[in-house]
Amino acid sequence: MRMRVALDEARPLQETVMTLGSFDGLHLGHRLLLGRARALAKERGLMSGALTFPKPPGSYLGQGRRKKLILPPELKLSLLEEEVDLVVVADFPKLRRLKPEEFASLLKWRLRAAWVVVGEDYHFGLDRQGDVALLRELGERLGVQVEALPRLAISGKPVSSTAVREAIEAGKIEEARTLLGYPPLLVGPVVHGTGRGRELGFPTANLRISEELVTPPDGVYAVEVGLEGGPKTGVLYIGRRPTFDGKERSYEVYLFDFAGELYGRELKVHLLERLRGDLEFPDPQALRRQIEQDLREAQRFFASRPRTALT
Structure with missing residues (x-):
């Protein structure tokens, strides 16, 4: 036992x-x-x-x-x-x-x-x-x-916790995964956000991530999230929403082929690939076009590799 x-x-x-x-x-x-x-x-x-x-x-x-x-x-x-x-x-x-x-x-x-x-x-x-x-x-x-x-x-x-932290902080996701033996992850509850993603046509789950946890640089990441019905692929945004003059760091995940309710649930978001850094756009329409491009790039990434067995 x-x-x-x-x-x-x-x-x-x-x-x-x-x-x-x-x-x-x-x-x-x-x-x-x-x-x-x-x-x-x-x-x-x-x-x-x-x-x-x-x-x-x-x-x-x-x-x-x-x-x-x-x-x-x-x-x-x-x-x-x-x-x-x-x-x-x-x-x-x-x-x-x-x-x-x-x-x-x-x-x-x-x-x-x-x-x-x-x-x-x-x-x-x-x-x-x-x-x-x-x-x-x-x-x-x-x-x-x-x-x-x-x-x-x-x-x-050498494999060490320090080496893992340094890889994650540098956005070297594959290196961190090699050292860990599993994809690095962020864990936190889903909380209410500003609704910007939904306004743009891409509803996201906003995560509250503890400041105690090591996090990667701001940007956009291809991710997998473990859910009861099986893992879901998606895209995670980390940043301060410069297009909207945001001040606080935000963690927002968009899941492909998912329409359920996530508020209050704790999610384990496995980072698989850094797609790009954070960018400021002249208007919401330009941001929307970039999000569409990010989603297409993420789907190409997932299509090119086998599904990940989540830890």
């Missing part, structure tokens, strides 16, 4: 193989660690687990070190539950105050870790004093095996 618990409530009923990290984005490097933990657990008849935090450590260490999130915390934790038997959610500010010896003891006695799987650059404990070498040393004293995996690289580029 897959389960999620807070660290203070964790009481595994058997020994575990734990992997450790913030897992922001659940990219291919993370999945390598999780897969190894699952394999070891299966070989030894143990429970696989992940010790994590809702947000990356930088989110708790002051504004200057805060990083944009690749996935909303709840979605990340839900996806982690699909990877291992036990997801343990820790309070990072509390955990970071532990000395390395205290942290290792927590793994052994609270989480019943028989094995620990980490990346080769893993650090832990007060002021990040602990590294893999110290974790191995402490593990030997406590009877915990430690396995450190090298950082995954694809075409010579």
Whole structure:
């Protein structure tokens, strides 16, 4: 049975193989660690687990070190539950105050870790004093095996959450997808907008996207949206509507072959291709002509490739 618990409530009923990290984005490097933990657990008849935090450590260490999130915390934790038997959610500010010896003891006695799987650059404990070498040393004293995996690289580029963020922020959608193993996405509820899209003949769903999430540059994107009846293709606009002197950043998605009601629903919008940047037009009619062109280009894009399996 897959389960999620807070660290203070964790009481595994058997020994575990734990992997450790913030897992922001659940990219291919993370999945390598999780897969190894699952394999070891299966070989030894143990429970696989992940010790994590809702947000990356930088989110708790002051504004200057805060990083944009690749996935909303709840979605990340839900996806982690699909990877291992036990997801343990820790309070990072509390955990970071532990000395390395205290942290290792927590793994052994609270989480019943028989094995620990980490990346080769893993650090832990007060002021990040602990590294893999110290974790191995402490593990030997406590009877915990430690396995450190090298950082995954694809075409010579190390896979990391930082690399994913940089790719998304630069509008390099295919690069981000390669690192993640799935299309990058934006998640948010559908809210009432100004109705500009409907006035132009293209009704859109307006999304409220958290400022905590990493987002791509303003522009127009080919996207897929997961809905109950199956994924729908469409076009996402991100920008400040310069044609209408807009001030706030807007996220508006137009779906092909869809006429249902979306208000109040949370949508997962998978970014597949950047079609163009944001532009200002002399009048609404010129904007409408450009939207028609954007839709045709998006349809050509979808016709040229197989449908995407959404995560």
